[in-house]
Amino acid sequence: MENTTINLDQLTRPLEADGSLVAASIERFNTVFGGRWSCKIIEHQVRDSEVIVLGELAAGGAIHQQFGKAMITFDTDPSSTPSLADHLAKAADDALVRCAYAFGIARNTEKKQPDNPKPQSTPAEPPSNGNGNGGRKLTNRQLAAIFGLGKGSGKTQQEVIGMATGCYGREPAALTVTEASELISKLKNNNGKE
Amino acid sequence: MLNHISYTQISTYLACPLKYSFQYVEQVPWPFKPEGLIFGSAIHQALEHYYNGRKEGRDVPLGEMIALYDAAWEKETTENAITIRFKNGNTRDSLFDTAEAMLETFLATVKPGEILAVEQPFSVDIMDPVSNEKLSVPLEGRIDLIERIPSGIAVIDHKTAAKKYDDERVANDLQLTAYSYVMSRQGHDPEDITLRFDVLMKNGNCSFLSYPTFRTQKDHVRLFKTAQSVTRGIEAGAFYPQKSWMCNDCVFAGECGKW
Numbered sequence A: 001m002e003n004t005t006i007n008l009d010q011l012t013r014p015l016e017a018d019g020s021l022v023a024a025s026i027e028r029f030n031t032v033f034g035g036r037w038s039c040k041i042i043e044h045q046v047r048d049s050e051v052i053v054l055g056e057l058a059a060g061g062a063i064h065q066q067f068g069k070a071m072i073t074f075d076t077d078p079s080s081t082p083s084l085a086d087h088l089a090k091a092a093d094d095a096l097v098r099c100a101y102a103f104g105i106a107r108n109t110e111k112k113q114p115d116n117p118k119p120q121s122t123p124a125e126p127p128s129n130g131n132g133n134g135g136r137k138l139t140n141r142q143l144a145a146i147f148g149l150g151k152g153s154g155k156t157q158q159e160v161i162g163m164a165t166g167c168y169g170r171e172p173a174a175l176t177v178t179e180a181s182e183l184i185s186k187l188k189n190n191n192g193k194e
Numbered sequence B: 001m002l003n004h005i006s007y008t009q010i011s012t013y014l015a016c017p018l019k020y021s022f023q024y025v026e027q028v029p030w031p032f033k034p035e036g037l038i039f040g041s042a043i044h045q046a047l048e049h050y051y052n053g054r055k056e057g058r059d060v061p062l063g064e065m066i067a068l069y070d071a072a073w074e075k076e077t078t079e080n081a082i083t084i085r086f087k088n089g090n091t092r093d094s095l096f097d098t099a100e101a102m103l104e105t106f107l108a109t110v111k112p113g114e115i116l117a118v119e120q121p122f123s124v125d126i127m128d129p130v131s132n133e134k135l136s137v138p139l140e141g142r143i144d145l146i147e148r149i150p151s152g153i154a155v156i157d158h159k160t161a162a163k164k165y166d167d168e169r170v171a172n173d174l175q176l177t178a179y180s181y182v183m184s185r186q187g188h189d190p191e192d193i194t195l196r197f198d199v200l201m202k203n204g205n206c207s208f209l210s211y212p213t214f215r216t217q218k219d220h221v222r223l224f225k226t227a228q229s230v231t232r233g234i235e236a237g238a239f240y241p242q243k244s245w246m247c248n249d250c251v252f253a254g255e256c257g258k259w
Helices: A008-012 A021-033 A084-102 A140-152 A157-168 A177-189 B007-015 B017-025 B035-055 B062-079 B092-109 B167-172 B174-185 B217-235 B245-249 B253-258
Strands: A037-046 A050-059 A062-071 B114-124 B139-149 B152-161 B193-201 B208-213
Touching (some): A021 A037, A021 A050, A021 A084, A037 A084, A050 A084, A062 A084, A140 A157, A140 A177, A140 B035, A140 B062, A157 A177, A157 B035, B007 B139, B007 B174, B017 B217, B017 B253, B035 B062, B035 B152, B062 B092, B092 B193, B139 B174, B152 B174, B167 B174, B174 B217, B245 B253
Antiparallel strands (some): B114 B139, B139 B152
16 A cells, blocks of 8 residues: 555545445545555354454554444344344444544534523643544543442542543543543543542 | 332333233343333433533533443443344434434423432332322332422422323323322322423424423322232233234233143
């Protein structure tokens, strides 16, 4: 894969939340890399309740591999045989989107902020520190865990936010994966009594 | 042997005594989880986070609510690793989009009063308010939300639904009757308590609807008699199938067929 100069801003601009993330990701890669990118499935496994694939996306001299999965589901009749091809395709789509995330593009969940009369806190974007996944924005599970652990230890949401801003200068929603992980450890280890 | 009874137990027994047995007596593992249950629970967690924030006077952003919703799904699909049964061509992604629109509507519409309690647990004796006869087990559960409103106190249960509620359901729903009874045990006159279903609609414009109602002492007598009959049925082992429209989506359809 040849190295090319790419427009990072163009690549990492958030995807619109409407519509298919797969289609939006493909369109984004076509826009940024033209035809000079590829995606393939390295391997796949079919388990009792899910199929798993390992996908690889190569573009602009970088390669990212991510697992993708699809739960085996039944529409209405549990005795009917689900289509393996459909589930593999779904898992491949999942892997592609995860790879796209690894390249720095993500769903824009802030797009649909309503014209809310109430003031909404707008956390600052986390800094891009170039240290791999740890520099990416925290995951939803991490955010839920931060508030959940805080609540479990008797902290108010404001106190949890205070911990995050005290340690990192940003609200929990604006932390990186690494920062969120550290904060979760603190909440666990100190049982919220910091 | 019962050590308590909840609204969910009562309603499950009333809907199908055999389902009650599979769920609570035999504790048969679920072969799958309906999407609606996970969806409703995930929305519930997002709303709980919102109201906990409001209780502190905080404006909870949409992004946080969506994160809580998504994390609840993630927990089901990874930690619990249960098969999810989707309906009507839905997928986790399509439901995410629906949830996002619903929560957005909720934030734009909701006008909360003063938040007094969120997810308030309770355990109260069940007594006939007229005869003072008492059941051997307490009524236990959680109230989603208690607010102070201009007319007094509102006790609220959150729902997600595809269809609007009809007046009869709102007027007779046993869950709201149970909440009214719990509040009366804490010294409130039932007719001073506003009971409310706050319903986030899944379809169309994702509206957020409130259905206020109230209960009287007569309703509490009826709740007592219902709970008494149900507990007697459970303790006597009276478990039999009750065929209804709900059988199509029942998680125990397979077990029921073998019964």
